Amino acid sequence: MRRSGTPITMLTAYDFPTARALDSHGVDIALVGDSLAQVCLGLPSTTRLTLDEMLHHTRAVARGAVHPLIVADMPFGSYHASSDDAVRSAVRMVQDGHVEAVKLEGGPEIAPTVRRISQVGVPVMAHVGLMPQRHTALSGYRVQGRDAVGARAVLDGALALQEVGAFSVVLEAIPHRLAEYITARLSIPTIGIGAGPGTSGQVLVWDDVMSRWHGKKPKFVRRFVDVGSEERRGVQSYVGAVRDGSFPNAEVEGYEMDGGEWENFLEQMGDSGWRSTADRVRER
DSSP states (O other): OTTTTOOEEEEEOOSHHHHHHHHHTTOSEEEEOTTHHHHTTOOSSGGGOOHHHHHHHHHHHHHHOSSSEEEEEOOTTSSSSOHHHHHHHHHHHHHTTOOSEEEEEOSGGGHHHHHHHHHTTOOEEEEEESOGGGTTTTTSSOOOOOSHHHHHHHHHHHHHHHHTTOSEEEEESOOHHHHHHHHHHOSSOEEEESSOTTSSEEEEOHHHHTTOOOSOOOTTOOOOOOHHHHHHHHHHHHHHHHHTTOSSOHHHHSOOOOHHHHHHHHHHHTOTTOOOHHHHHHHO
C-alpha cells in the first residue's frame, strides 16, 4: 500500500463487536491499543494495564477481525526488563493473544529489543514521538520534535528502529512537516496520529472517532459520528419507558400461553380468579 501510494487505515479495537465493525467496513489494521486501559477499564493511564488484561482483549479482537492485520501494544513493563523478557512477552502475545504483530514505544534505546523480537519471527511496529507510556517522563502529553534537536531525535529513533527490523512506525504528535520528512526518509510505512497528512496512513482511537470518550479531546482528533449522543438518547428512552410502563408491551414484546393451559395452571394453583394486567386491559 505504501508503494502504491494508497493511504493505510488503522483504528483501535478492544472487543469482538468493534473488531467485526473494522473487518466489515474496510479498515486495514486493527490496533489493540493500550488505550483500552482508560477507555475500557477506567484506569488513569496506560501504564496500569497488565499483560494478562491485554491478552484477554486481543483474543476477543482476533475472533472478530479476519481481514485486518491485528497489531497490539505490548503493555508497559512487559518489554523493559530485558530482551529475553520482551521476547517471552511477545511470544505470549502471538500464541495466547492471537495477534499478528506487536507495537513497542521507544527510540534507539529499545533497538536491541526490537531486533530480538523480530529475529524470533514476531513482526514489530515501532512508535516514536509522543509515547503515552512515558507521559510522566515527558512532562505530560506534549507535542514532540518542535525544535531542531527534538526533531532530530525523533528521526534518529525511527531510523534506528527501521534498521533493526521494525516493519512500520507510528509517529504520534509531531509537527506535520517533520512527519512527512521522516516518511520520505524511511523505507517502511509510517502511521500518523497527530502527525498531519504526509504519513503512509492514519490511526485514531475508536472511542474518539465515535464520540464515546468524554475525556480531554486532543487537537488531532476528529469525531466522525456522534454515537455518544445516540447512546445517551437510547439509554434515557429505555429508562423512561420502563418507568412509565410502556416497555415491554405484552402484546408486541411478550410471549403467550394457550388460554386453556393457562386456566388449567390457575386451577391447579387455586387461583382461578387471578387476572394479569394484560388480561384486565383486554377485559376493559
